[in-house]
Amino acid sequence: MDQPPGPAPTRLRAIPSRLIAGAAIAADRIVADRLATEGARKWHFAVLAALAETGAASQAELGRRTGIYRSDMVAVLNELADADCVRRDPDPVDRRRNVITLTPAGRRHLERLDALVSDAQRELLAPSPPPSRANSSTC
Amino acid sequence: MDQPPGPAPTRLRAIPSRLIAGAAIAADRIVADRLATEGARKWHFAVLAALAETGAASQAELGRRTGIYRSDMVAVLNELADADCVRRDPDPVDRRRNVITLTPAGRRHLERLDALVSDAQRELLAPSPPPSRANSSTC
DNA sequence: ACCTTCCGTTAGTGCCACTAACGTTTCGGC
DNA sequence: GCCGAAACGTTAGTGGCACTAACGGAAGGT
Numbered sequence: 001m002d003q004p005p006g007p008a009p010t011r012l013r014a015i016p017s018r019l020i021a022g023a024a025i026a027a028d029r030i031v032a033d034r035l036a037t038e039g040a041r042k043w044h045f046a047v048l049a050a051l052a053e054t055g056a057a058s059q060a061e062l063g064r065r066t067g068i069y070r071s072d073m074v075a076v077l078n079e080l081a082d083a084d085c086v087r088r089d090p091d092p093v094d095r096r097r098n099v100i101t102l103t104p105a106g107r108r109h110l111e112r113l114d115a116l117v118s119d120a121q122r123e124l125l126a127p128s129p130p131p132s133r134a135n136s137s138t139c
Numbered sequence: 140m141d142q143p144p145g146p147a148p149t150r151l152r153a154i155p156s157r158l159i160a161g162a163a164i165a166a167d168r169i170v171a172d173r174l175a176t177e178g179a180r181k182w183h184f185a186v187l188a189a190l191a192e193t194g195a196a197s198q199a200e201l202g203r204r205t206g207i208y209r210s211d212m213v214a215v216l217n218e219l220a221d222a223d224c225v226r227r228d229p230d231p232v233d234r235r236r237n238v239i240t241l242t243p244a245g246r247r248h249l250e251r252l253d254a255l256v257s258d259a260q261r262e263l264l265a266p267s268p269p270p271s272r273a274n275s276s277t278c
Numbered sequence: 279a280c281c282t283t284c285c286g287t288t289a290g291t292g293c294c295a296c297t298a299a300c301g302t303t304t305c306g307g308c
Numbered sequence: 309g310c311c312g313a314a315a316c317g318t319t320a321g322t323g324g325c326a327c328t329a330a331c332g333g334a335a336g337g338t
Contacts, residue, residue, distance in 0.1 A: 003296095006203030009192035012185055016260050017166040022206075024163030025295075027156040032324085041324075046151055053148035060285060064145030067161075069327065074287060096285040096334045121155050142327095164326075171293085180293075199316060208296065213318060235303045235316040 027124050034116040038109070043068055043076045045117060048085065048110040051102040058097040085109050166263050173255040177248070182207055182215045184256060187224065187249040190241040197236040224248050 012018060028042075035041055046066040051057065054065070059077060063070045077100060080086040085106030091097035102110075151157060167181075174180055185205040190196065193204070198216060202209045216239060219225040224245030230236035241249075 003202060003206075003208060005206065006200070008204055008206070009189050011188045011192050012205065015256065016263055017170045017256075018181075020159070020163045020166045024159045027159045028324095029295095031156045043325090049150045050148050053150050058285075061145065063142060065147055066151065067142075067144065067147070069142060069325090070286070071288080071327080071329095072325075094285085094335070098286070117154065117156075124155055167293095168326095182294090197316075208294095209317070210296080210298095210319080211294080233304070233316085237317070 027120075030123055031117060031120045034120045035113060038112055038116065040109075040113055043072070044080060044085075045110070045113045047073075047076055047080065048102065048106055048113065051086070051100065052107065052110055056099050056101045058091065058094075059100060060097070062100060080106065083109070166259075169262055170256060170259040173259045174252060177251055177255065179248075179252055182211070183219060183224075184249070184252045186212075186215055186219065186239075187241065187245055187252065190225070190239065191246065191249055195238050195240045197230065197233075198239060199236070201239060219245065222248070 031042055035045060043066070046068065047062055050062055050065045057065070059073050060070055062068070063073050068076065077086060077088060081088050083105070084103055087101045087103060089099045089101070091099045170181055174184060182205070185207065186201055189201055189204045196204070198212050199209050201207070202212050207215065216225060216227060220227050222244070223242055226240045226242060228238045228240070230238045
């Protein structure tokens with residue numbers, strides 16, 4: 001946190017897209033920080049979760065389900081495969097595809113990441129210590 | 140749009156940070172697309188708006204007000220200065236600082252960008268054509 | 279047989295958030 | 309007055325993510 005935030009001009013403060021962006025980077029950082037404790041990023045979690053839920057799939061299918069571009073998927077799967085969280089086998093029925101399978105180690109890893117992400121969501125949604133009924137000055 | 144989105148696993152669909160992130164990238168894209176028609180990015184708009192509202196300021200002060208890192212501010216101001224939207228003069232009273240001043244051209248540019256951003260916000264907040272009272276299937 | 283489409287992969291771009299280090303200048307304490 | 313801490317502008321570089329372009333190989337439709 002190099003930059004102590006100053007007061008934003010009202011012209012900027014009220015812009016929805018800026019508010020959303022601010023919320024998103026705060027949320028992303030909380031999640032990313034949590035996942036970093038396991039050396040993971042949000043994509044790893046997304047891919048593992050998708051695999052756990054719908055079983056083995058091709059890389060393209062995983063990309064569609066998680067929103068990850070297929071070009072980026074390659075690196076993610078390389079990392080997951082290096083960590084033995086996932087196996088990448090050529091599909092015998094369609095030789096264009098790879099079949100991605102979740103390993104037991106991957107499933108365990110997913111459970112750890114899932115806990116971290118859940119924690120992050122809780123931290124996200126409950127940042128106000130006392131939700132006091134007599135409501136705040138800027139109401 | 141290379142990737143036709145597929146159905147996301149429910150485990151992912153319900154995660155707040157993912158929803159926020161999705162909203163943010165949609166919002167960012169709308170704004171960025173609009174601003175691109177004038178060759179600008181959101182930072183240019185933010186800096187010009189901050190200058191218009193509070194008058195001349197140092198680069199560091201602008202950074203605090205807009206949320207832009209002072210290292211990135213340099214390039215933004217270079218671009219704005221190249222386009223004659225802004226002047227960058229050494230501060231006579233504190234020689235560490237530069238005084239950034241909005242030029243008439245900059246003010247005109249700001250008005251154009253402001254219109255684009257306003258349009259974007261409207262598009263953002265009104266994506267549902269009929270807000271029909273008999274409410275949607277997934278209620 | 280063609281042509282189109284899909285697949286995995288490589289390479290690269292652009293925006294943004296963020297860090298590190300630098301030389302200069304100013305300020306606070308002593 | 310001096311010295312160290314802090315602020316400033318600048319340069320350089322990192323890393324994550326969204327996205328594009330192009331490829332060779334394989335499958336599918338007609």
